[in-house]
Amino acid sequence: MTGVETNRAMLRHFVATAFAFEKPDHLAVAVSGGGDSMALLHLLSEWAREEKVRLQAVTVNHGLRPEAAEEARFVAEVSERLRIRHTTLNWAGKTADGNLQDAARRARYRLMADWAKGQGISTIALAHTADDQAETFFMRLARASGIDGLTGMQRRRVSDGITWVRPLLMQERFELRQYLRELREPWVDDPSNDDEAYERVKARRAMAELTKLGIDAHVVGRVMDHLSQVRSALDFATHDHALDCVTEDRGDLILDRRRFAEGAPEVNRRLVEAALRWISSADYGPRGMKLQEFLSAMMRGRDATLHGVRLLGGKESFRLTREHAAVAGAVALPGALWDGRWIVESVENQDGIVRALGEDGLLQLGERPATAPPRESLIASPALFVGNTLIAAPLAGHGPATARLVPAKGGFHTALLSH
Incomplete structure (x- = not known):
């Protein structure tokens, strides 16, 4: 077998392996026009024909370049x-405030996920390579990232209801371009790939120097795999600790103070970061000193707020609940998702809107049952209003409506093992 045939056979093998245990009936591939994604398009085209899989291609135009x-x-x-x-x-959204590149990246995934769901597609293939993985490692290393950041991109993950698969994460960029040259197929070179204003380009240039020390994309990949195993062990340790010290109560999380304190610092940090994400329905948790300050408040038994979550300290336990200010403007129709996690359904099919109970709703509620959540939890809980009149406050057991918690990754303990 010639070198050309070997390269092509290897790439086909990695594509087939990516779907060996879970072959979709209908697959999408994200294609920008660059060498990596064009190679994946051709590889998947060949694989899909052989496997009789429906394949669609999708491109996101961010409008950032003419x-x-x-x-x-x-x-x-x-x-x-x-x-x-x-x-x-x-x-x-190219006029978005803040980090434009990060906003564009998040928008890309959100747009593709929404589009795929409308097409009945549950799996999207992405063309990230070993080079992308190594560049990500060095970018995150420069930010002093922890284990989660340094493990880099996953070969397969579920987010926004879509399974994202990276079949080429072990392949280097030059191998894909060689494959396209063999096919005599063109690709587009993005000029921003040479612009050192971008952090990724700086990482790419640094990597070229590090190869002189034998530190190439494959070496970095092996290090990241080792870190991934450490991360997996921490995930299971955090899950077991949560089973011991965390209980759910109508969308809130209650942590036993003594049992929580018995956890290792890193396990407790991961548990609280996951709790903040779960309650706020956020893709990402808080970082650095803010999270550390929140943890310090917990250990001192003080109230605090972070990431749209309120900490209520106590002698025996902590309570983490939604912060009212974070949901004060959120509205939805009955039967629709409110605050990314609640569905309120009216027993009598009444008109109205779902919003946070708030202080006005709390006044209309009157005396609360002894079994109701604390006041701070209630004012941020979903309630049904017609105009300014409270019809139902389901978490307080008031009125003809029910509230169902539907967090994207299931219950909290389940979410701890979901990535």
Whole structure:
């Protein structure tokens, strides 16, 4: 077998292996037009035909560069030639405040997830490579990231109801471009890949120097795999600790003070960070000193707020509940998702809106049952109003409505082992 045949066989093997245990009937591939994603498009086109899997391609045009629209058309033309249905999604948020690149990245995943669900697609393939993985490692190392950050991207993960698969995460960039040259297939070079204003480009240049010490993408990949095993062990330790010291109560989490204190500092940090994400329905938790200050408040038995979550200290336990200020403007119709985690359904099919109970609702509620959650929890809980009139406050057992907790990753203890 020639070197050309070996390279192609290896790439086909990695693509097939990525779906060996869970082959989707309908798959999408994210394609930007660059060498990595164009290689994946061709590889998946071949694999999908053999496996009789429906394949679609999707491109997100962020509108950040004038060439982006032309690149999307290029991907559409190649997809048409390969008889693959292609869709371009456009992002209108290029004036977003803060880190524009990060906002664009999050928007890309959100747009693709929403589009895929509308197409009946549950799996999207991404073209990240070993080079991307190594660059991510060094970028996060520069930020003094912990274990979670340094483990990098996962080969398979579930987020926003979509399974994201990276079949080429063990392959280097040059191997994919060599594959395209063998096919005599073009790709687009993004000029921003040479712009040192971007952190990733700086990491790429640094890696070129580190290869002189024998530190290449594959070496970094092995280190990240080792760290991933450490992370897995910590996840299980955190889960076991949570089973021992955390109970759920109508969307709140109650931590036994004594049992929590028995946990190792890193396990407790991970537990609280996960609790904040679970209650706030956030993709990411707080970082650094803010989380450490929150943990310190817990250990001192003081109240605190962070990440849209309120900490209520106590002698025997802590209570983590939603912060009212974080949901004060959130509204939904009955039967729709409110605050990313609650569905309120009216028993009598009354009109109205779902919003936080608030101080006004609490006044209308009157005397609360002894079994009701604390006041701080209630005012941030979902309630049904018609105009300004309270119809139901389900968590207080008031009125003709029910509230169902539907966090994206299930109960808290389940979420601890979900990534």
